[in-house]
Amino acid sequence: MNNKLAACLAGVKQTTPLVHIITNYVTINDCANILLAVGGSPAMCEAADEAFEFSQIANALYLNIGTLTKEQELAMYLAIRGAQIKGVPVVLDPVACGAIPHKVDVIRKLQQFGSFSVIKGNQGEIKALAGMEAQVRGVDSIDGGDNVVEACQKAARDFGCVVVATGQTDVVSDGVRTCQVENGTELLTRITGAGCMVGALIGGFCGANRDMYLASAAALATFSLAGELAQEAQGGKQPGTFRISLFDQISQVNQNILRDRSRVKWM
Amino acid sequence: MNNKLAACLAGVKQTTPLVHIITNYVTINDCANILLAVGGSPAMCEAADEAFEFSQIANALYLNIGTLTKEQELAMYLAIRGAQIKGVPVVLDPVACGAIPHKVDVIRKLQQFGSFSVIKGNQGEIKALAGMEAQVRGVDSIDGGDNVVEACQKAARDFGCVVVATGQTDVVSDGVRTCQVENGTELLTRITGAGCMVGALIGGFCGANRDMYLASAAALATFSLAGELAQEAQGGKQPGTFRISLFDQISQVNQNILRDRSRVKWM
Amino acid sequence: MNNKLAACLAGVKQTTPLVHIITNYVTINDCANILLAVGGSPAMCEAADEAFEFSQIANALYLNIGTLTKEQELAMYLAIRGAQIKGVPVVLDPVACGAIPHKVDVIRKLQQFGSFSVIKGNQGEIKALAGMEAQVRGVDSIDGGDNVVEACQKAARDFGCVVVATGQTDVVSDGVRTCQVENGTELLTRITGAGCMVGALIGGFCGANRDMYLASAAALATFSLAGELAQEAQGGKQPGTFRISLFDQISQVNQNILRDRSRVKWM
Numbered sequence: 001m002n003n004k005l006a007a008c009l010a011g012v013k014q015t016t017p018l019v020h021i022i023t024n025y026v027t028i029n030d031c032a033n034i035l036l037a038v039g040g041s042p043a044m045c046e047a048a049d050e051a052f053e054f055s056q057i058a059n060a061l062y063l064n065i066g067t068l069t070k071e072q073e074l075a076m077y078l079a080i081r082g083a084q085i086k087g088v089p090v091v092l093d094p095v096a097c098g099a100i101p102h103k104v105d106v107i108r109k110l111q112q113f114g115s116f117s118v119i120k121g122n123q124g125e126i127k128a129l130a131g132m133e134a135q136v137r138g139v140d141s142i143d144g145g146d147n148v149v150e151a152c153q154k155a156a157r158d159f160g161c162v163v164v165a166t167g168q169t170d171v172v173s174d175g176v177r178t179c180q181v182e183n184g185t186e187l188l189t190r191i192t193g194a195g196c197m198v199g200a201l202i203g204g205f206c207g208a209n210r211d212m213y214l215a216s217a218a219a220l221a222t223f224s225l226a227g228e229l230a231q232e233a234q235g236g237k238q239p240g241t242f243r244i245s246l247f248d249q250i251s252q253v254n255q256n257i258l259r260d261r262s263r264v265k266w267m
Numbered sequence: 268m269n270n271k272l273a274a275c276l277a278g279v280k281q282t283t284p285l286v287h288i289i290t291n292y293v294t295i296n297d298c299a300n301i302l303l304a305v306g307g308s309p310a311m312c313e314a315a316d317e318a319f320e321f322s323q324i325a326n327a328l329y330l331n332i333g334t335l336t337k338e339q340e341l342a343m344y345l346a347i348r349g350a351q352i353k354g355v356p357v358v359l360d361p362v363a364c365g366a367i368p369h370k371v372d373v374i375r376k377l378q379q380f381g382s383f384s385v386i387k388g389n390q391g392e393i394k395a396l397a398g399m400e401a402q403v404r405g406v407d408s409i410d411g412g413d414n415v416v417e418a419c420q421k422a423a424r425d426f427g428c429v430v431v432a433t434g435q436t437d438v439v440s441d442g443v444r445t446c447q448v449e450n451g452t453e454l455l456t457r458i459t460g461a462g463c464m465v466g467a468l469i470g471g472f473c474g475a476n477r478d479m480y481l482a483s484a485a486a487l488a489t490f491s492l493a494g495e496l497a498q499e500a501q502g503g504k505q506p507g508t509f510r511i512s513l514f515d516q517i518s519q520v521n522q523n524i525l526r527d528r529s530r531v532k533w534m
Numbered sequence: 535m536n537n538k539l540a541a542c543l544a545g546v547k548q549t550t551p552l553v554h555i556i557t558n559y560v561t562i563n564d565c566a567n568i569l570l571a572v573g574g575s576p577a578m579c580e581a582a583d584e585a586f587e588f589s590q591i592a593n594a595l596y597l598n599i600g601t602l603t604k605e606q607e608l609a610m611y612l613a614i615r616g617a618q619i620k621g622v623p624v625v626l627d628p629v630a631c632g633a634i635p636h637k638v639d640v641i642r643k644l645q646q647f648g649s650f651s652v653i654k655g656n657q658g659e660i661k662a663l664a665g666m667e668a669q670v671r672g673v674d675s676i677d678g679g680d681n682v683v684e685a686c687q688k689a690a691r692d693f694g695c696v697v698v699a700t701g702q703t704d705v706v707s708d709g710v711r712t713c714q715v716e717n718g719t720e721l722l723t724r725i726t727g728a729g730c731m732v733g734a735l736i737g738g739f740c741g742a743n744r745d746m747y748l749a750s751a752a753a754l755a756t757f758s759l760a761g762e763l764a765q766e767a768q769g770g771k772q773p774g775t776f777r778i779s780l781f782d783q784i785s786q787v788n789q790n791i792l793r794d795r796s797r798v799k800w801m
Contacts, residue, residue, distance in 0.1 A: 029561060029564070030296070044558065047607075053636075069603075070314070070316070100317050102316045238519075240514030243511075292578070294566075336581060337583070405577035457785070505781075
């Protein structure tokens with residue numbers, strides 16, 4: 001199966017998918033640089049005057065509701081509608097949907113304009129979407145991680161799409177198939193934006209590949225592996241240097257490295 | 268007294284204060300990463316639909332008026348009201364209030380919705396708030412630094428809160444008690460965002476401690492000391508590398524280091 | 535002629551030009567840090583309530599239409615009007631004007647409120663503005679680079695200002711004089727924001743010098759040379775480390791280095 005993950009990465013590098021991104025301003029630069037480093041083409045187009053047209057010429061649309069200004073919210077309704085019309089895959093990052101009720105209203109409203117191909121959140125967010133009890137604190141999950149596989153599978157069936165829950169082990173499910181990505185490092189929790197970067201990458205992988213389930217798993221494995229390599233390269237546990245090394249290392253992850261070092265448990 | 272500063276830092280690391288941040292987009296990522304590195308939990312919630320509710324569940328609110336979009340301005344009125352209702356401490360960064368008259372209008376209007384626990388600005392900004400002559404240039408203070416202690420004390424009495432003026436030596440006053448933090452390095456003026464990062468950190472320290480005067484002094488000492496350590500670690504005078512090292516070093520500052528190396532002059 | 539470029543850099547370091555910047559949120563931090571590192575003073579003032587007044591006290595105005603929120607668009611109309619009234623030079627970065635029709639509408643509307651001193655885009659953008667066929671993909675130019683000199687010269691005459699097209703070789707023309715800046719490294723295409731940073735720097739150089747043509751060439755040479763030095767300092771081809779090194783290196787570029795290592799072909 002690792003060959004399939006490697007093929008997804010090759011798809012990104014060969015097609016340079018154009019990913020239309022509407023995301024929070026905290027990590028918007030990180031999202032652009034990580035997608036560029038892996039071989040994609042990010043375009044942050046969030047003007048309400050432009051979003052409907054732009055998503056129609058993109059290979060994927062990534063929506064992150066972290067710092068949802070009113071214009072971003074409107075642009076998202078327009079962009080997801082454009083994506084729906086042209087069959088462009090849509091990745092949703094439901095940031096803080098467990099802590100802020102308004103986020104859930106926006107997600108429900110987005111579904112009136114289009115549909116999601118992938119929903120990627122942390123464990124608390126995905127459990128909240130699955131209607132299960134979750135422990136959250138602001139934008140962070142402090143959930144123990146029980147029942148995450150079940151939450152992903154339930155949310156995947158409820159929303160009719162691939163669902164990803166990130167955590168010490170990442171879970172991916174399309175409701176039928178489920179896998180766990182075991183790569184990664186605790187250092188990824190010590191910087192802001194790891195989740196956002198994964199979301200942008202899933203956008204890139206979905207823009208370049210047909211199977212959204214495999215594409216999501218490949219994006220997770222690529223990013224988590226880059227985290228491992230960055231930790232190795234750096235030696236220490238320093239969040240600033242680690243964050244920069246992440247961009248260096250992901251640009252070095254090729255098909256061979258991904259095939260050799262991915263640790264995905266197919267369930 | 269250095270023991271008290273160290274205790275404030277311990278408070279942050281033990282309680283992981285959730286800091287609701289509405290700040291400029293220039294350094295929003297730096298604010299998140301520096302607060303995370305010191306042990307806090309940043310959450311940039313600036314949607315007008317969410318700010319009133321979110322500040323009520325936060326441990327502190329940090330308002331930075333640097334790039335004040337209209338929605339940010341409205342969100343700030345809502346957020347400070349929510350904070351007032353629940354007794355959540357509020358830290359104001361009055362960016363460019365000496366150069367742009369509209370900033371002063373916003374500050375006066377914010378006071379109609381709630382109150383400030385700490386106001387932290389550069390010397391020019393604090394002197395302007397104290398009604399004293401100040402030399403400013405855009406967002407920078409080019410003030411010589413005379414009468415800064417007096418300006419802090421006067422502003423602290425006028426606004427009824429702790430006032431911090433950053434500069435080569437930082438001054439903190441609550442109108443009765445006053446101190447000067449002498450740690451730091453000139454390199455902090457060579458990067459953008461040092462002031463914003465300090466503001467976010469003061470938010471974190473105030474969210475974890477009762478005495479806002481001590482909490483502010485401890486945040487300043489922690490950050491300035493991290494600057495010294497970053498300069499030592501790096502050797503040279505290179506602003507890019509220095510900026511990244513700052514995140515590394517602040518994550519290493521613990522109670523012992525802060526106790527041993529803080530240079531605070533209690534007046 | 536390299537002496538003239540060096541004199542432009544000296545102008546920046548001696549006068550610390552205040553540059554009013556309204557730019558996209560993806561690279562807003564990079565723009566601030568690069569301008570600071572070269573000796574300028576960036577101020578991101580984009581509130582519609584403040585932009586008209588602020589551009590009038592600035593030494594230059596830099597407008598980048600990458601992520602054009604509605605409020606940014608309005609602030610740009612106000613800011614360019616203020617600049618026009620006080621004779622402040624205006625640098626336009628027409629991001630994605632070849633891919634998104636709305637961008638062209640905004641540029642035409644900006645011309646009703648003021649005028650541009652310099653327009654700086656990638657090859658695809660400049661060809662689009664010159665009314666020539668161009669290959670673009672989202673925000674990137676994938677144009678082969680034919681006829682770029684002609685495109686710059688035509689656009690310079692059409693818009694009555696200096697026009698810069700960035701690429702493997704950068705072209706600068708004021709319609710009469712034309713030159714090519716041959717410094718640079720391919721690594722600058724591997725990070726996001728190189729174009730934006732150049733735009734902010736051109737703002738700084740134009741704010742400190744009278745001849746916008748020479749100032750633009752000097753800004754390009756300074757930035758591209760910093761790219762070469764960052765590549766040399768780093769050895770490898772790692773985008774994360776390279777990006778940080780860029781800030782280090784540009785702070786080291788002085789008049790002597792610029793005079794010795796600029797490779798500008800005056801046509």
